[in-house]
Amino acid sequence: MKESTRAVVMLVVVAIVCVVTYYFFFRPFMREQPKVRDVINANSTWSVTEQEYDMQGPLAAQTYRLTNDNGKTKYFFAATNRAGTVTKEFEVPLIGPEGTFLFEELRADGIWELDDRPVRPHPRDEYIIEIDQTLGDEGGTHSFGFSDPEFWATTHAQEFQLKGGAPSANTSTYGVAGRVLMEPRYLQIVKAIEAFGPPTILATEAKIRQQLAETAKHPIQPR
Numbered sequence: 001m002k003e004s005t006r007a008v009v010m011l012v013v014v015a016i017v018c019v020v021t022y023y024f025f026f027r028p029f030m031r032e033q034p035k036v037r038d039v040i041n042a043n044s045t046w047s048v049t050e051q052e053y054d055m056q057g058p059l060a061a062q063t064y065r066l067t068n069d070n071g072k073t074k075y076f077f078a079a080t081n082r083a084g085t086v087t088k089e090f091e092v093p094l095i096g097p098e099g100t101f102l103f104e105e106l107r108a109d110g111i112w113e114l115d116d117r118p119v120r121p122h123p124r125d126e127y128i129i130e131i132d133q134t135l136g137d138e139g140g141t142h143s144f145g146f147s148d149p150e151f152w153a154t155t156h157a158q159e160f161q162l163k164g165g166a167p168s169a170n171t172s173t174y175g176v177a178g179r180v181l182m183e184p185r186y187l188q189i190v191k192a193i194e195a196f197g198p199p200t201i202l203a204t205e206a207k208i209r210q211q212l213a214e215t216a217k218h219p220i221q222p223r
Helices: 003-041 098-108 149-154 185-194 199-216
Strands: 044-054 059-069 072-081 087-094 125-135 138-147 158-163 174-180
Touching: 044 098, 044 185, 059 098, 059 185, 059 199, 072 098, 072 199, 087 199, 098 185, 125 185, 138 149, 149 185
Parallel strands: none
Antiparallel strands: 044 059, 044 125, 059 072, 072 087, 125 138, 158 174
């Protein structure tokens, strides 16, 4: 093959490769690039809040809140003494992926799926959990309340449905087994939120509880 012919063949091959690359790779990439850029630059926020109300002990209420605003994570904690006369709080920025790990753990534990549970008679503690998330123009919020998560995690009780016809001498009411009431995820979520944070955060929370216990004039009850 002559040198000139070889050069023409190479030019044709290069032209074919360029055309194929453009139609099958570059053009689809350019078409999707604005969508990818929109996703990357979209507003992204989420937050998880736990409000705890204690029926006994030196503390009346505690608040745990973790927020993420476009990659910037902050943690907030507040507690109020039993008399309701003193509230102490702090808020700190967080560096690292631990906040996101907790958020994903709570999602796996069903924080978007769990609903209200009835407050038990003479509850030991009550909780309200709220989660919200936005991505661009889309988002959602979910909240639910319950008491005594240890009870729901360990109970063997079942819910029964009573069925019966109109009252008469020949009819009777009977019960059919319903759903099992045991649900450990409430306790899992509470433990995950309250155990979150590096040692400095956990130590600061413990210090605040101790200071509030002193104002209540009696020691902290074991958790």
